[in-house]
Amino acid sequence: MFDQEKLTKLSEEAKNWEEKVLNKSLSKAPESRELFTTGSGDEINRLYTPEDISDLDFMEEIGFPGQYPYTRGYQPTMYRGRLWTMRMYAGFSTAEESNKRYKYLVEQGSTGLSVAFDLPTQIGYDSDHDLAEGEVGKVGVAIDSLADMEILFDGIMLDKVSTSMTINAPASVLLAMYIAVAEKQGVSADKLRGTIQNDILKEYIARGTYIFPTEPSMRLITDIFEYCSKEVPQWNTISISGYHIREAGSTAAQEVGFTLADGIAYVEAAIKAGLDVDSFAPRLSFFFNAHNDLLEEVAKFRAARRLWAKIMKNRFGAKKPQSLMLKFHTQTGGSTLTAQQPENNIVRVAIQTLAAVLGGTQSLHTNSKDEALALPTEDSVRVALRTQQIVAHESGVTNTVDPLAGSYYVEAKTKEIEDKAMEYINKIDEIGGAPRAIDAGYIQQEITDAAYKYQMDVEKGDVIVVGMNKYRIEEASPKGLLRVDPIVGEMQKQKLRDLKAKRDNDAVATKLEALRKACEGTENVMPLIVDAVKEYATLGEICGVMREVFGEYQQNVML
Amino acid sequence: MSKLIRVLIAKPGLDGHDRGAKMIARALRDAGMEVIYTGLRQTPEQIVAAAIQEDVDAIGMSILSGAHNHLFPKVIKLLKEQNASDILVIGGGVIPEDDIPELLEAGVGAIFTPGTLTSDIIKYLRENVQ
Numbered sequence: 001m002f003d004q005e006k007l008t009k010l011s012e013e014a015k016n017w018e019e020k021v022l023n024k025s026l027s028k029a030p031e032s033r034e035l036f037t038t039g040s041g042d043e044i045n046r047l048y049t050p051e052d053i054s055d056l057d058f059m060e061e062i063g064f065p066g067q068y069p070y071t072r073g074y075q076p077t078m079y080r081g082r083l084w085t086m087r088m089y090a091g092f093s094t095a096e097e098s099n100k101r102y103k104y105l106v107e108q109g110s111t112g113l114s115v116a117f118d119l120p121t122q123i124g125y126d127s128d129h130d131l132a133e134g135e136v137g138k139v140g141v142a143i144d145s146l147a148d149m150e151i152l153f154d155g156i157m158l159d160k161v162s163t164s165m166t167i168n169a170p171a172s173v174l175l176a177m178y179i180a181v182a183e184k185q186g187v188s189a190d191k192l193r194g195t196i197q198n199d200i201l202k203e204y205i206a207r208g209t210y211i212f213p214t215e216p217s218m219r220l221i222t223d224i225f226e227y228c229s230k231e232v233p234q235w236n237t238i239s240i241s242g243y244h245i246r247e248a249g250s251t252a253a254q255e256v257g258f259t260l261a262d263g264i265a266y267v268e269a270a271i272k273a274g275l276d277v278d279s280f281a282p283r284l285s286f287f288f289n290a291h292n293d294l295l296e297e298v299a300k301f302r303a304a305r306r307l308w309a310k311i312m313k314n315r316f317g318a319k320k321p322q323s324l325m326l327k328f329h330t331q332t333g334g335s336t337l338t339a340q341q342p343e344n345n346i347v348r349v350a351i352q353t354l355a356a357v358l359g360g361t362q363s364l365h366t367n368s369k370d371e372a373l374a375l376p377t378e379d380s381v382r383v384a385l386r387t388q389q390i391v392a393h394e395s396g397v398t399n400t401v402d403p404l405a406g407s408y409y410v411e412a413k414t415k416e417i418e419d420k421a422m423e424y425i426n427k428i429d430e431i432g433g434a435p436r437a438i439d440a441g442y443i444q445q446e447i448t449d450a451a452y453k454y455q456m457d458v459e460k461g462d463v464i465v466v467g468m469n470k471y472r473i474e475e476a477s478p479k480g481l482l483r484v485d486p487i488v489g490e491m492q493k494q495k496l497r498d499l500k501a502k503r504d505n506d507a508v509a510t511k512l513e514a515l516r517k518a519c520e521g522t523e524n525v526m527p528l529i530v531d532a533v534k535e536y537a538t539l540g541e542i543c544g545v546m547r548e549v550f551g552e553y554q555q556n557v558m559l
Numbered sequence: 560m561s562k563l564i565r566v567l568i569a570k571p572g573l574d575g576h577d578r579g580a581k582m583i584a585r586a587l588r589d590a591g592m593e594v595i596y597t598g599l600r601q602t603p604e605q606i607v608a609a610a611i612q613e614d615v616d617a618i619g620m621s622i623l624s625g626a627h628n629h630l631f632p633k634v635i636k637l638l639k640e641q642n643a644s645d646i647l648v649i650g651g652g653v654i655p656e657d658d659i660p661e662l663l664e665a666g667v668g669a670i671f672t673p674g675t676l677t678s679d680i681i682k683y684l685r686e687n688v689q
Contacts, residue, residue, distance in 0.1 A: 119573035119624055131602070134629025135573050208575015208599050248578050335578070339673040372673045374655050448581055455582045459676050468674045477656030484625065557598035559584050
């Protein structure tokens, strides 16, 4: 990137500086540590200069925003054109309660909805299932049937909002319910905007809400790709997620490497199913974490964007520019929050927000200060949303595109993360792709090793977590946490009894039987799931049929 | 030399957050204990059966989904029914302070919340396993 003559000169000057200036300083006052590392534990040099990025070709590696390789962002004007979507993940208790929270968030300036489902819903059990006992409405809203979904979006016109749904194994069912609610509002499916997470591979790796084995799960995903490319063209059909991989303890480079390896597996599966890469690739979206090491995180987002563009272009021969663009949602890092001195978490979230924005995110959820203790209260959610608004309107970082580009450190780090991520992808390719690397436990083992190293570093005090292993105080237990009333479980059970007494049970049985046939064969299951939810077949019934045909995933338990 | 401590680390309920459980399991193993890790989605019945079959001294359960008030006491109840109340039960996860007295009352030995050092858990087990 620089003139060779100038680089030679610079190299001499650097040596001079080391001898005359640096060594003198070090002899008087040594540095506080021998080794400086990033939040992911990678070594950082004292100083970065043009020498560190001398092999970067500007047009090939950095370039212009809205242009390959999209290092600087996928839109030419980024936040000067439009701010990111402030999308707060929320949902708890019943559909009625969650509906109230969504309306509150929209009033407060939230620009997109993000639905959290409870664990029984995520694992395809109705609220009256034995395994749902104690879990109904706890970590998200309980949805058993279209009736609950109608209440969840009551008074919210689905052509006016974009909705993200954190749902994976039963993503097809919840998407079908969303389409059905829209239809009842008079909104056609082609007007719907939003995202389903639909990323089963990271469920096997890190998040745990899997249902079916790998093969039928991948088929459900490609069925959704195909269906949406025709019927719901504005819908993001998958959110390929590094978030949970990072939460489970991975490094930043692993987050990129493992997530893009999952992405490659989905693209390969869809191509194998006969889809043209440019028919579905523009609707692939990504989801990353934002941790505290600001510059490492910014470099991570830039590296992910560049690497994905190269993969889609060179490996898959995608032609449409939209197929090459890595668009992503970010959530601040839940695992960085401390239960001790929870107010400190507001500061952490602010730093992480900056990282996401300087990294060019398309949407952002900011965690609330009390989330290491319970689900957040309305007040703490408001502070988290305000944090985004302060960064958006007061910090000034939105006024120019990719402001950290050209920093010797950030560019060198971006390249380093890209290279490391590519090494992981190569390793996974050698094993035979992400699904096989997961079956072999390779990805899980790498993450657990990184997590354990971090944990031990914290315990030794090599890593300082303010308020937790340093600067502790005596503090009273926090008051006013959000509690979900256990009565929610009973209320959902009653709703199910009423529903089953009221609906046309013969029609339900017919639709479920048609779905079973489709699952046993090869036709796209999506239209049959849409038919079934419209008759108020429950989530548990639909997933039950699929469980019978597909079987269930068996976790490879390892430490 | 004290006896070898055997511990079952379990993930009850539907919660998939297993980072904490895995970290504890590894740390206990590195501290010289014998550790059996169940993996995800264990029912209280499965956990108690595994604990008895593996003849463990203690069960450590991790829950981050809020289902602790239901699942921890159920494990304790089943242990009692099977005359295995000598097995020490400890728990961890995202558990509000206000819930802890009730869980201890039900028979949980100790609850470890986020920010706990694994060395504290090791110490607790060494002091409390009979």
